[in-house]
Amino acid sequence: MISYSTLFSAKVGRYLTLILLLLVARSNTKAQQANDFLSFNPAGIEGNQIKIIPQGKTVKVLATGGYVDIRVNKALRITEGIIFRTYFKNKSVEKTVDNPFDAAIYLSPGNDFYIDLLDVNSNDLIKRYILQRPHLIPRIEFYNQENHHIYTTNQDGKEGAFKLPPGEKIRLELTQDNGFKFMHIEYVLRNLKTGKTQQGTSKYRIKDLSFEANTYYELRVNYVDQRESTIVVHIRVKPYWYQSIITYVSILVVLAALGILLITKTFKKRINISKKEQRKLEQAAIRLQSLLNPHFTFNALSSIQGLMNTNRIDEANQYLEEFSSLLRQTLATSQQVYTTLDKELEMMRLYIKLEAFRFNFSWEIEIDEELNLSEIEIPTLLLQPLIENAIKHGIGNLGDQGKLIIKCKEGAKKDTFIIVIRDNGTWVEKEHNGYGLSLTAERIQTINKMKKEQSIVLTFNKVEGTEAILTFENWI
Template sequence: MKPIALLVLFLSTSISCVHGQHIKNKSHSYIRIETPGLPGSQLQEKVQGGNVSIVTAGAWVEIHTTNYFKAVSDRIEYRAYYKNSDLQHNNSQDITFRVDSQSVYLYPGVEFCIDLLERKTGNLITRYHINRPKLIPEVKFYHQNENSESPFYNLSQTDSPEKLRMAPGRISIGISSRPDFNDLEVEYVLVNQKTRTRQSGISKTRFDSLKLEANTVYELRLNYVVQKESVGLSYLYVQPYWYQSPKTYITLSFLLLIAGLAVLALFFKNRLKSSEKKQQKLEDAAIRLQSLLNPHFTFNALSTIQGLMNTDRIDEANQYLQEFSELLRNTLTKSQRIFTNLDQELEMMRIYIRLEALRFNFSWNIEIDAELNPSEIEIPTLLLQPLIENAIKHGLTRLGNQGKLLITCKEGSKKNTFVITVKDNGTWIEKGDKADSYGLSLTAARIAAINNMKKGQKIFLKFHKQPGTEVVLTFHNWTNN
C-alpha cells in the first residue's frame, strides 16, 4: 500500500515574535495525537528524554501541531517517515505533511516516525514514535455440554494457520482480555468447507453455541474490529462419529462382504441341494419307470417260451430260453443304470429281436451310420425295447417270413442330433392289447422324466403310420455331451 505522505508543514512566517525562546525546552509539546471515531481505539503515550512513544490500536491517527510548535517553527525543521522495524535494514520513506493537522494511516507492525531538528545545526530535538502493534485475538475453546463447559484448547497469537482437532457438537469461544488495550471488539467468521455456509458474530467477551458437524473441516477467522488487517486463521478438523470413521467403514464393509458371501454361499448350497434332490427325484422316477418295463418284457418273454413248449417246439424253446437268460442277465445288470452306451443297448436289442424272430419268423436288420460312434453315445437303458416289441406284435406277427424289421441309427439334420428309427412293413391294429399300450405309455413317461433331468438335451418321439409303421426317436443336442 502506498504510504500517505501527509502531516504538518511548518510555516516560518507564523512565529516571528518568539525568536527569544529556547527550542530545546522539553516541557513543551510540539505535536498532539488523536485517534477519533473508532470504537475501542485507545492511545498510550510515554515520554523518555527526547523520544515520545505513542501506541494505538486504531488504523488512523490525526496529528495536530501545537501553538508552541507554531511559535518556533522558523527555527526548526521536520522529517516524517514510515519505518519498517521488521526489515533487516531499517528502510524509511520521507513523508510531506501539512501544517495544523493531518490524518495518517498506520500499518500494523510498521512504525511511523516524526523527527524535529534544529534548522541551523541539524541536531535532533524530539522524535515521535507512533506504533500500531499487530493484534490477533487470543481465545479459549470450550466444550458446551448441557450442564457445564470445559476448556480444551487455548489459541494464542500467531501468523501461521493453526490446525485443531475436536469432537463434534457445540462449542463456545472465550475472548482473552488484553493488558494493553481494553474493551476491544472481536469478530469471527466460521466457514464450513463442505457446504460453504458461514457463521459470524462480534463480541467483546465470548461466542456461544457454535455448532460443529461431525466429519467436517471448518475455517475460523478471528480479528479485532479496529484491526481487520490482522487475522488469526485456524482450521478445525471435526472428528467423525465412531460409525463415520474410515476404520468403521472398512470394518463394516468387510463384515457386510463376509455376510453377503455367507448368504450367497448358503443360497447356492440350498439351490444345489434342491437341484440334487430334484435330480435324484427325476432319476428315481426314471428308474422306477424302467423297472416297470422289465417285468412287462419278462412277462412277454415267458409267454413266448410257454407258447413254444405248448406247441412241442422244445428245441426252439430251449434256444429261446438260452437267449432270454442272456438278455435277462444283461437287463438285471443294467437295471439300476438310467443310461447305457448305444452299442450295448443295440446288442441287447439284437438278442431280443432274435428271440422274437424265432417265434414269428420275420427278417430284421440294424444299420448304424458310419459317422456315428455308438460306444461314445449314451441313451436311456431299454428305451428301444417297447418300441421294437410293439412293431413286432402289431406289424409283423401275421406276416410270417414276409415281415421285415429295420432299425437305423444315423445323424440328424441339425447339429449334434442323431435319430433312431424303428420301421416295420406291417399294418398295425389300432386297438392293440392293453399290455402293449401300457408299455408305450411308460416309454412316453420315461422320455418326459429324462427331458426334465437333462438340461439342454431333449428326446422327441414320433409315429408315422403308413403301409408299415415308422417310429422316430430324435435325440437333440446329444452327440456333443
Template sequence: MKKLILIYFLLIVTKGHSQIDWKNYSTSFNTAENATLGVAIPYNGIYDNLTGKIVGIAHWNPQDNIYIDAALNDSIPLYFVYDTSGIYFLAPQVNKKNTGEYEYCVLRNNATVVSPWTHINRFTQTEIGSINPEIGMMGPYSAGLGEYLVAHIRNNNGEIIASWVVYWQRRLPEINLLYTSNNPQEFSGVVNRKAVFAEGPGEIGWHRQYNNVGGTQKKGLKLPYNENSIVLDIDAEIYKKEALEYSLVADGQVIRDWAPNEYDNKYLLLKNLDPGAYTIRIRFKRQRNSIREFHFSIGSIWYKTTAFRAVIFTFLVLAGAFFIFLSKYRRQKKALARINEKAEQASGELKNIHALLNPHFTFNALSSIQGLVNKGDLDAANKYLSSFGLLLRETLNESQTDLIALNKELENLEIYMGLEQLRYPFLYNLDTDENIDLFTSTIPPFLLQPFVENAIKHGFSKMNGQGKLHLRIVKNGGIMMIEIIDNGPGFGTGGFKEGYGLGLSRKRIRLLNRDYGEALISLQIESSIEGTSILLVFKNWL
C-alpha cells in the first residue's frame, strides 16, 4: 500500500512539472551556442519583466542603491526582475544521463545557502524555444525585494563553469499620460472601442491630455467638473489587463476596493466621477506591496461664473472654426479622391513588393530582431537587420524592372533564405546547369521567392531543423526549367489553402504570358507526404 501511495505521489509531481507553461516565461542563456546556464522569468501579463546587466559595479547604475557582493566575478550575468512568483534556472548541457557529472547550488545574497551543492534531479518535459526537452531545471526560486540569488554550476573537478545573479527589484507603476473628456456619451463609445482618442477631437468632443502628471503630486492634479471621465495610460508593456490592480478613494472613503483592472491592458478607466478629492492606488499583481498613489480632484459646477460665459464664447469661436475646417476638409477630400485614383493605377507595381515582404514576414523579421536584442546577441541582430535592409533596398530598386539577371535573382533568394533560417533552421542547396550563363540569362524579378516562402512556411515550420530545400536549374535546348523541391509534409488538394504569394504568382504568370502573346512560362505543383515539387518551365527562353 505504501508503494502505491509513493507511485501515485510521484505521478502527481511529474504531472505538475510537465504543466509548466514555458510560453509564460522569458528565457535567456549565458551564450548563444553551447549554453551552460540560463534563467526563465515569468511574464504574468507583462512583457517588460526584467532588465539585463552584468554583475560588475561598472555595468549598472549606482543610483539604483543596490548592493552586490564584490567578490562575485564581474562577467557574471545579472538580471533585475520584478515578479516575485518564482523563477527557474536552466542547465541546457545537463540531462538525465550526465547529471552525475555536475552539481549546482543557490545562495541568497551570496551568503545564505538556499540549495546546497547537489546533482540536478529535475528536467524539462517540453521544448523551450529552440532548446530541446529533458534539460536540467532548478526551481522555482524567489527572494524578497532588494535581495538577490546566485546560482552556480560546477563539474566533477569542482570547477565552477557557469553562474547567474538574479536581483529582485522594487518597481512601481508609472503613469505615462492622463486623458479626459467633457462628452460622456462620445467618450464612452471611444473607450468601449478601446481606441483612446484615436479618432481625433472632431469625433469625441473637447478633451485634454495631461503629460508628466507625476510632477503634480505635491498639490494634486485639479480637474474641472466637466473632465470627470478619465483614462490613465500606465507606462508598462501589459498584455493581460488582470496584471494591473487598483483601488479608488473619494473624500477619504473607499469606493472601489483592490481588484484587477477591468478595462484594457495598460489603460485604467474612471468614468462619470462626482466632484471631490480622489486618490487612486495602483499596483502590479506581481508586486502587491509596491503601490503608486495618484491624487487628483474634480471641481464643482461653475456655469454661473464668468468662466462659463468665456467657455460659451470660446465654443462659438470653435464652432466657426469647425465649419471653416469642414469646408476645407470637403475640398481636401475631393483632392484626395483624385490622388487615390492615380495611386490605384500604380498599385500593380507594388504587388511584387507586398508578395515578398508581406506584413506577416515583416512582423516576424522584426520579432526575430527583437528576440536577438533581448538575448544580448547584438552581432546577430545587426547582421539580421543589415540583411533585412538589403532585401528591402533590392526589392524597391527592382520593383520597376521587368527582367533581372538570373544570378541577381538567386542572390536575393539567398538573402531571403538566410533570414528565414533564423526562424526555421533548414538546409538548402543550389544546382545550376553549367550551360546556363547566370549573368546574361534573365527572369522576372522575385518570381521564385513566393514558392520558396511556401516551402519554408508550410513545410519547415514544424520540422525542428530537419527541412531540406533543393533548387535545380536545368537547360534543355531553348527551354529553362527551375525546380524547387522540399521534404516537408506536403499537402492534399482538398485541404490545402493557397497563400497570397502563390496566388499572386499564378496571376503574375498569366499576365506575363498575356504580355508575351503566348504561354512562355508554365507552373506545375506536385505534393505528397514525402514533400512538394514546384516546376517552372520557361519555353523558348534561352
C-alpha cells in the first residue's frame, strides 16, 4: 500500500519538473537554441535562413527556404509526462503530421506548421512552436544612367509597368528590410518580341541592363530561396523617332505621293503619245476613206451616165434620187472612222440598189438574230469596195442571173463575228488586187494598229463564185 508521503513526493516531483520546463522555455535565444526542447536548422537549398522569435509559451520559427530540419534536444528526451501534437494549419483546416522530428519538413508560404507540447495528464499546453515561411518579395529600385530614380516595385506583389526612352540602360538596387541577412535574388529579363532572355543572380545590385528600342520586355525578380513569390515588371521601350508609326505613315504617304506623281506623269506621257498616234491613225483612216468617196462617186456617176445614154431616163432619175440619199449619208459619216453596223448596212442597201438598177442582178442581206447591229461598230464604208468588186468583177455581166448575198453572223470564236460577201460570178482579177481592194487592205492594216486588242482579217474563198470574208476578232 502506497503511503501519503509517497504520493506527496510524486506530486512535488511533477511540479518541480514543470517549473524546470518553464524556466528553460524563458531562457534567451542562444541558450534556447542549445537547451530548448527542439532545435531548428535550415535545410534544402543553399542560402536558406532560420529566425527564431520567442513569445512566451509560443516560439515562432521563420524560414526563408522551403525545408526546416527539426531535432529533439536532450532536455526533452529526459523529460517525462509530455506528449506532442503536430499539424499544418491553413485557415480553419488542420492536417496532423506523424512524427516530424529528426527530419526535414517542407513549408509553403501561408501554410504554417504547429508543434504543441502538452501535459500528458491535464492536456494543458506547455509550449507551442509555429513554423512559418513568410512571403518575401524583393523591393527593387530602378535608376537610369544619370542616376535618376525611375521606378520602385510594389511590395504587395502586384505587377508593375513603366516606360523607357530608346537607348537607355538601367541599374537595379536591392533593398532588403525583412529582418534576414542579405539574400540573393535572381532575375529573368525577356524580350517579348524575340523571346531572348537575360538572366542572373545578385545580392546587392544589377548593372547595365540594356534594351532594344520599340520593344516590350518582361522582368521577373524573386529571392533564390523563394521562387513562389515572384514580382513581375513590364517595361516598354519607346521607339526612336524614325521608328514611330507617325514616321512610318509619313514616309509611306510621301513615297505613295511620289509614286502616284511619277505614275501619273508616266501615264500622261504615254496617253499623250497614244493620243498622237491615235490621231495619226485616225487621220490616215479618214484619208483612205476620203479616197474611196470620190472613187465611189465616180462609179455612181458613170452608172447614171450609162442609164441616160441608153434612154432609161426614169431609171436614171430614180437612180439619181437614190444616189443623192446615199451621198448625204456618206457625207454625214465622212469624218467618222467608225459607224454602227446597222447604219453601214443601210448605206450598202442604197448602194446595192443603185447598182442593181444598172446591172439587173438579185441581192439579199442575211443577218443572224444574235447580233445586235446597233451596238456593233465597224470602220465606215469598209464593205463598199468589196461589194463594188463583187459586182464589177463577178456578176456585172451576168444580168438577171447574177446574185449577190451578204451574210452577217457570229464567228466560231468568242466575241467574234463575220461578214461574208458572196457572188456567183467569175472574177476577172484573180489576185484581188484592184484599186478599191488595195485601199481596203491598207485601211484594215491602219485600223488594226489602232485596235491592238482587236483585229480585222480579210480572206477570199473560191466556191461557186467568190466569197470575200471579213472576220472581226474580239470585236463584240
